[in-house]
Amino acid sequence: MSLNSFSFPTAIRFGAGARKEVAAHLVQHGFKRPLLVTDRALAELPVLDEFKSHLGALDVAVFSGVQGNPTASQVMQGAAMFKAHAADCVIGFGGGAALDVAKVVGLAATHEGDIIEYAWDHPKARAIEGDLPYFIALPTTAGTGSEVGRSSVISEDDTHLKRVIFSPKVLARIVFADPELTFALPPHVTAATGMDALTHNIESYLSPAYHPLCDGIALEGARIAARALVRAVAEPTNLQARSDMMMASMMGAIAFQKDLGAVHSCAHALGAVCNLHHGLANALMIDTVLAWNHESEPEKFDELAQACKVPEGGRGLAAWLRALRERVGIRGTLATHGVTPQQIDKLADIAWADICHKTNPRECTRADFVRFFEGAM
Structure with a gap:
């Protein structure tokens, strides 16, 4: 070692x-x-x-x-x-x-x-x-x-x-x-930033890099965010829910010194090309990328699903995330939020050049990024 x-x-x-x-x-x-x-x-x-x-x-x-x-x-x-x-x-x-x-x-x-x-x-x-x-x-x-x-x-x-x-x-x-x-954050900002925090914890945990300290933090951060996000959006002055989300956010950022994955490469490209809010971009891409990642780390997916209380287990994690984002008001697809098919080639170029996917649990090609963006349209 x-x-x-x-x-x-x-x-x-x-x-x-x-x-x-x-x-x-x-x-x-x-x-x-x-x-x-x-x-x-x-x-x-x-x-x-x-x-x-x-x-x-x-x-x-x-x-x-x-x-x-x-x-x-x-x-x-x-x-x-x-x-x-x-x-x-x-x-x-x-x-x-x-x-x-x-x-x-x-x-x-x-x-x-x-x-x-x-x-x-x-x-x-x-x-x-x-x-x-x-x-x-x-x-x-x-x-x-x-x-x-x-x-x-x-x-x-x-x-x-x-x-x-x-x-x-x-x-x-x-x-x-x-x-x-x-407390004063609008619901759509609470939702987008909360999905960002959850994405950080999930991608950090799935990264193949060696960092057991971060693994523990990421798994607990995902659990906290999963239980608190809907309530933080629905009840803006709920101190416990807001405290949980702030803690989950910090835990995700601490954990991702272990590195992230292809969801973030996609989000960085969407920010550069379409000026999409980073948390919103993560929310719109995470289910598509994670559905593709599942075969590489089924045990880790099961552990995340257990932490987030996903009834269907690891195979249901991507669908659960898609349903969660809709529950907090992030609806539609990339196209709904102004991304066009004509932008996919440029998006794929930037995502492929981004370093985050180097620690994705499944190796990505540029063609994979084209499929991710097409799948999220």
Whole structure:
């Protein structure tokens, strides 16, 4: 057996009211001038003003230029504001897009070049030198789990291709995971982000990579999400359901350091070509891909089905996921959501080039991706 290294270093304050501890934490650590990074939609909602009311005497600047899938230009604009404010730390407040930008704003502000040059697969990838500005994260959705991840997914502005900046240095120093921050999410966002969290746990568990620690987390994360998602959508202020989904989201993100699979390769392509929300894309693809994957890992499918209480067992997991997404309001097919048959070739090209399918439990070809997209139309 080869040698393997594991790490779960992120400090987490979890529970209702955790957001109220941020100011005291920053002051205790000597910080006075945070840059708060969020998205345009959140900046206009009461939830942001309510959070800012707990920041006391801190001199806060707000960068709210994140919109849609995070882009390199958004990061660079945030870095310019960081420097203009003479900020000494970063607060990430939002969903996956805002947190992905917040993770690397400090990197862009303290290092030369464009942020894309720090992506691991850039042809002339730059190294991250030294420590980055202090960064804390507050998730307002329960989906990507970006708050506990050591990577930031940033799209190129011209090609829309997603690039991954991966380093333990972009990890939050501490996460304040407050499920009350998700109360105001519309049902369709709760549904899409929740399906994203469930997909992370399922694909991580099915990955053939060796990481028993992640396997345990992924299986339990899938169980928690399966029991909580419908209730979180139907009862937006149900604290237990919201807490469960926030925990399942973080567990999925921790687990997928083990890697993901072909569902995510499809979702990344749909984001790049069709600008489809990542969680929605996963929800629309997972049953098609998993039905094809079943023969490669029938025992793992049975274990997932047991955790998620799927009556038909592993063979029924894909159909159960399709029914679940419909129960939470995600209906129709790719075509329903604006994807056209003429886009399939481009989608297949991008999915085939994506690294996630390298750890799919069943080896994929480009032709398989064509069939996945056709099957989900």
